[in-house]
Amino acid sequence: MTGRPGRTGRSGNQAGAGDLLQLVRHGRAVTRGALQQATGLSRATVGQRLDRLFRAGWLREGAGGGVGSPLGGRPSATLEFDGSHAVVLAADLDTRHGRAAVLTLTGDILAEHAGTLVVEDGPGPVLGELARWFAELLVKSGHLPAQVCGIGLAVPGPVDSESGRVVQPPIMPGWDGYDIRGRLSRALTEYTGAPAVPVLVDNDANLMAYGEQRTGYPDCPAFVLVKVSTGIGAGVVVDGSIYRGADGGAGDLGHIRVGADALCRCGSHGCLAAVASGGAVARRLAASGVPATSGSDVRELLADGHPEAASLAREAGRRVGDVLATVVTLLNPGVLMIAGDLAGTPFLTGVRELLYQRALPRSTAHLEVVTSRLGERAGLIGAGALVVEYLYAPERVEERLAELGV
The missing domain is CATH 3.30.420.40 (ATPase, nucleotide binding domain)
Structure with a gap:
């Protein structure tokens, strides 16, 4: 890491819109002046990059009053991540039960369902039923399928995070090496007509830990x-x-x-x-x-x-x-x-x-x-957070902004 202490890992003009978004999302810099100080970017460059994030609907000005700028002058308007511009679908599978939810990008649960899902029935039936639950939850939460930006799934077995496939699971017969991502994405499209979205799969204890650590x-x-x-x-x-x-x-x-x-x-x-x-x-x-x-x-x-x-x-x-x-x-x-x-x-x-x-x-x-x-919701919140961190990571933000035409 180079540059002055407190700056992002990329300095000067290398700090992109994704780096600014990361600083705001994690509360490390929430005004234009603080972003200038953290990145070394000029005021004009910060303004240009923030403008792209505003046009994408990912940032908004905070409702409260401004805060003092580290660079001096009048109080600056605070910036915050707009967690309402899309939703995440999340599910947590146990051996005989499942739980699914629609969440905001900041982790608030908007609609939730729990019921019997037996992993021994195999991935096809289980993932098909999950997709049906998701479709009903979207209606219940008042959101359109097109507003879904990703799906997170917690499963009771070891997972290769690169492929999203379960690897030799002791208590998930029939799931070893199965294309969970592809099947769940296709099933959701079948039920809702939603375009394909990223599907992230991880072990249930991992995602419970992630949700609990980030929240508490x-x-x-x-x-x-x-x-x-x-x-x-x-x-x-x-x-x-x-x-x-x-x-x-x-x-x-x-x-x-x-x-x-x-x-x-x-x-x-x-x-x-x-x-x-x-x-x-x-x-x-x-x-x-x-x-x-x-x-x-x-x-x-x-x-x-x-x-x-x-x-x-x-x-x-x-x-x-x-x-x-x-x-x-x-x-x-x-x-x-x-x-x-x-x-x-x-x-x-x-x-x-x-x-x-x-x-x-x-x-x-x-x-x-x-x-x-968090109790039984820990896996859901961890799965949702995993999707958000993936989609809004600095290295992925530029690609997604380009796809949106901003």
């Missing part, structure tokens, strides 16, 4: 979310970006071997998910005569104060906490968030017991161990 902990440099439902997965956000690993496999916590004999759905024995997931707890409850078949059943039992469910959830938390001691020592996160069907007091108590016992005190000295703030 934007200044946290290392954030870890662990989702414990039918399976167990983790999402990691470092310096505001999702950490995916070499090929999308980062965070697959449920398949760490813990020395047990239980058979996992991945085909191996002794995986953490086989003994400590919501599905594992449900199987143990069923074996003792308590009707439970899934993590969601366990969640309902916990909500009712069922003593055996609480005891098994605490035991599962201890197993997960033992593994998380290594994760915390390796990553030194500021926040460790527990989410999913088991994210209640018994499980969290178990996690804390083993985590603080096994991890180095240095690793936990400034660690917050918390539960989800």
